[in-house]
Amino acid sequence: MTQLSESVLARLSVLPSENFDGGLPIFQTVKDALAANTSDSAFAVLYPQSIADMAGRFLDGFPGKTVYAVKANPHPAVLSTLWSAGIRAFDVASIAEIDLIQSLCPDAELYLMNPVKSRQTIRHGYDAGIRHFAFDCTDELQKIVDETSGARDLNLHLRIALPSSTARLPLMEKFGADADEAVDLLRAARSVAARLGAAFHVGSQCHEPDSFVRAIAHVRELIDAADVQVDSLDCGGGFPVDYPGMAPPDLKHFFSAIFSGLTSSGFDGVTVLGEPGRALCAPGGSTLARVELRKGDTLYINDGAYGTLFDAGTFGWRFPVVCHRSTPGGKSDTLKPYRLFGPTCDSLDRMDGPFDLPADIQEGDWIEFGCLGAYGQAMQTRFNGFEIRQTVAVLTPSFGC
Numbered sequence: 001m002t003q004l005s006e007s008v009l010a011r012l013s014v015l016p017s018e019n020f021d022g023g024l025p026i027f028q029t030v031k032d033a034l035a036a037n038t039s040d041s042a043f044a045v046l047y048p049q050s051i052a053d054m055a056g057r058f059l060d061g062f063p064g065k066t067v068y069a070v071k072a073n074p075h076p077a078v079l080s081t082l083w084s085a086g087i088r089a090f091d092v093a094s095i096a097e098i099d100l101i102q103s104l105c106p107d108a109e110l111y112l113m114n115p116v117k118s119r120q121t122i123r124h125g126y127d128a129g130i131r132h133f134a135f136d137c138t139d140e141l142q143k144i145v146d147e148t149s150g151a152r153d154l155n156l157h158l159r160i161a162l163p164s165s166t167a168r169l170p171l172m173e174k175f176g177a178d179a180d181e182a183v184d185l186l187r188a189a190r191s192v193a194a195r196l197g198a199a200f201h202v203g204s205q206c207h208e209p210d211s212f213v214r215a216i217a218h219v220r221e222l223i224d225a226a227d228v229q230v231d232s233l234d235c236g237g238g239f240p241v242d243y244p245g246m247a248p249p250d251l252k253h254f255f256s257a258i259f260s261g262l263t264s265s266g267f268d269g270v271t272v273l274g275e276p277g278r279a280l281c282a283p284g285g286s287t288l289a290r291v292e293l294r295k296g297d298t299l300y301i302n303d304g305a306y307g308t309l310f311d312a313g314t315f316g317w318r319f320p321v322v323c324h325r326s327t328p329g330g331k332s333d334t335l336k337p338y339r340l341f342g343p344t345c346d347s348l349d350r351m352d353g354p355f356d357l358p359a360d361i362q363e364g365d366w367i368e369f370g371c372l373g374a375y376g377q378a379m380q381t382r383f384n385g386f387e388i389r390q391t392v393a394v395l396t397p398s399f400g401c
Helices: 030-035 048-061 078-083 095-104 119-127 138-147 179-190 210-226 250-264 278-284 310-314
Strands: 026-027 043-046 065-069 090-091 109-112 134-137 155-160 196-197 232-234 271-274 283-293 300-303 321-324 334-341 350-358 367-371 389-396
Touching: 030 043, 030 138, 030 283, 030 367, 043 078, 048 065, 048 078, 048 250, 048 278, 065 232, 078 095, 078 321, 090 095, 095 109, 095 283, 109 119, 119 138, 134 138, 138 350, 155 179, 155 232, 179 210, 179 350, 196 210, 210 250, 210 321, 232 310, 250 271, 278 283, 310 350
Parallel strands: 026 389, 043 389, 065 090, 065 271, 090 109, 109 134, 134 155, 155 196, 196 232, 232 271, 300 334
Antiparallel strands: 043 283, 283 300, 283 367, 321 367, 334 350
């Protein structure tokens, strides 16, 4: 079996020859994985090389500490790969995520950055050694103080709402203190925090590097208005993936913009955090779904909007696709657009795409959906009894994301 490249091996401290961290079987190519597959279900693929490479890009390029947002993909193999690649900090939101990371990476630094948490989660987190907590209102701040018994070693991060967002998925409505609230909250938290931080999120799948510059400047204005000293600035996530129909600037432009914004807004010497989720692991995963029936330009497949293709069904996002033939008979290089239906009995289980696939695609052929290492594998349900039951590691990616 071909080994990983030297640059990746330098980041992956351990790569077992037969089983990847997390107990996954390893194959050289997707073709090899399909040949070994005996399941009737769709299955997931992880590409450890892609995950390690993306970790390297953030560790080498982001002007601060990279904190992986676990919600994007909590699979043990993903987490183990990121740890081996050098990621040492993780953003968790629940007791389950806290316990998962501590079981796999006991030396990891955890950030409980969900702005609204249950009291039990706060207590559990503090008892587990977490000292970083986010909040966005007075009541949440008081909960943190109460459930940590007025601890004096808290690192408190105020989530600040941004005035606007051009991201594909804006995140302004659910979390974030507005400008007037933020000033008072910064002052209140400063009096009880060992270290005080400000945090923001430009929105998921952000395509404009200058969005970070504007966000940093906005936060600076509020800190100055509050007349407090902050110790950290959390730039959140939002780093984009190159999905079909979405061609964002390269990540280096976002890193450069953040560095420029930090400098121009006077954040020199402040601890800087970033919380990538999608960008770190999306290129590192695919879904293999089988064609069960073809009706003209409509394909019925065994995964869908209730599975890993939630974004394709709900938001109409497209994903890169490649056809893996079930028999050597299919030879057409001509592509045509198709819409897709998932396996459930719900008519809402549809992905309009369009997805460009071979003109002679047929029942039994497999479609690989790329860039699904983030959220797709984490958000699938078991509706109607359909679910992905197996994940494999593949060393040679079918395509880049």
